Amino acid sequence: MIDRYLNWQRNDCVCGREHTIETSLVWIAPDAIDELPHALQLLALGRRGAVLYDRITRAVAGERVVDRVRSAGYTVQALELPDRRGVGHPVCSVEAVAVIEAELEPVDWLLAVGAGTINDLAKMVSFRRSIPFAVVATAPSMNGYTSSIVAILEAGVKRTKPAHQPLAVFAEPNILAEAPARLIHAGVGDLLSKPVSQTDWVLSREVLGEYFCPLPGELVDRNVDALFDDVAAIARRDPAALGRLMETIVLSGFSMALAGTSSPASGGEHLLSHYWDMGRYARDQAPLALHGTQVGIASILTARLYERLLELESLPAPRPLEPADEAGLESWVQARHSELPDFVVDGIIEQSRAKWREVRAQDERLEALPASWPMLRSMLADASSTRHRIEPALAELAAPVRPEQIAVDRPSALHTLRVCRDIRSRYSILDFLARFGLLEPWVEDVLE
Ligand SMILES: [Zn+2]
Ligand SMILES: [Zn+2]
Structure with a gap:
């Protein structure tokens, strides 16, 4: 299902708009991190890159990612994002973007290792630098990995800013299965909202004549439907379900x-x-x-x-x-x-x-x-x-x-x-x- 939409473009949709998906590779498999060097080669990415993680995702997968990519001859800057003071973890904010930009060397690509915050920060920084980014997802905690927008905190207000899609997404089901329960709950919660958010969109079309396209719904309908039946398997941390x-x-x-x-x-x-x-x-x-x-x-x-x-x-x-x-x-x-x-x-x-x-x-x-x-x-x-x-x-x-x-x-x-x-x-x-x-x-x- 996903493969069909990689590097995808359509200009004959009933909605009249042109649709594009920039992501070229999605690799969800037990060997996803081991295969990173092949993937980088396949994507024709340059020899110099940076890997961004935080204190926790460094231990979960960050060090392994850096080792693996370095062993294939790439020059890698490893960047650990500090926790936000008083919060105990990093936050996707304008300040955090500035911290990364100050430290990031001239690189050809940026690889995020983490979930929502790290992914959004890498997405924003790479977009501003005009370099591609990819992500190794460590938790199935939200649906924003492959969107082209970021949710960022600016002067105390959460705003949605335009950015770009990742060139590639990697995930190992065993790592996802070991993510903290609250992160898994969050990912499921974000997806289960789809029946109501989609209905709101239909309502908006009918009441205000707002732009509407049936394709986004069709893209996820079957999967979200199957997710309702998969909840028991997710609850017992079955890697295949994750x-x-x-x-x-x-x-x-x-x-x-x-x-x-x-x-x-x-x-x-x-x-x-x-x-x-x-x-x-x-x-x-x-x-x-x-x-x-x-x-x-x-x-x-x-x-x-x-x-x-x-x-x-x-x-x-x-x-x-x-x-x-x-x-x-x-x-x-x-x-x-x-x-x-x-x-x-x-x-x-x-x-x-x-x-x-x-x-x-x-x-x-x-x-x-x-x-x-x-x-x-x-x-x-x-x-x-x-x-x-x-x-x-x-x-x-x-x-x-x-x-x-x-x-x-x-x-x-x-x-x-x-x-x-x-x-x-x-x-x-x-x-x-x-x-x-x-x-x-x-x-x-x-x-x-
Ligand atoms: Zn359309
Ligand atoms: Zn959401």
Whole structure:
């Protein structure tokens, strides 16, 4: 399945856009690290490279990677990224990028050994240097390995920045199987959000006429479906199941890269997670729980909202857009996010304004939705047919399924459900329900 999409290009898609996947090689096998020299040769990479790892991934695979590549005659700079002070591990931030750039010698390529943070940092630094990068994945903890974007912390706010895809991805199933449980839970959580994020994308297409392509969904559908059945094998750390999980992670990254947007894998559930993170950063300068862990919990909440919505035989008339005019937007946002620092609220105002304008421009479309509710409902039902499977799957892994399990208390969870849709222009079930007056009456219930 993956091989078909390597170095892939398509310019006759129904969506009208050209799709490209830059990754040339994905090697998920017990000998992946041993085969690195062959792979570098195959990819025609230069003789001088750098390997980036942190304190932990150095021991897991970093030293072995450096030895193996050096023994094949390559000149390798080994770079260990320091832990962020007070956090106990590195963080993907603008400051960390500067640390690496200051130390990185002139090299032909960069090889990351690690998971989300190390991969994103190598992706960003190599993109800025215009050199290729590859990654040896040490944990199946998130779906961003093969995407072309990075999530980076800038002045306390997590932002998504454009970068490039890895030229190659390597992973040894035995190493993945020994990753800490919380990293595996996070990877599964990030992937299981797909039925709801995809449904949000369909909703956005129908309500706002947003760009949509069926291909990203088709790319991962079968794998995500199989993942629900693979959870028991993942829970007992079966290396073959971990290898399959990694394949789905690779495909999920491809799905975002070819869409040119994270929409196929990031909807309202991701906004809940980002808002929890923003509150926590503002207080403690540290993330709450792993991204995918939060996303898994958040997906259960948005899936429940979809469940309620799909029970409706008819859709009420939409309420007037809030705030009524753009001049009132700034104070409206400020009042809703008073617990966040000003510079964060400024960013939210900008995003809210973009969404407000987009929704306003489509008001006629929205007014017409109650009349076409049966059709819209069937589109949403199709796309979210696996929604009731998310919670049992995470529970089977013994992964957290409720906000309280990641230190989000009920008042914060309620507040986040009410306001997190403001932080990004991305349209989701949360915007839709709010507009039809359904969010407020339902938020308490979904937390039960
Ligand atoms: Zn397309
Ligand atoms: Zn995600």
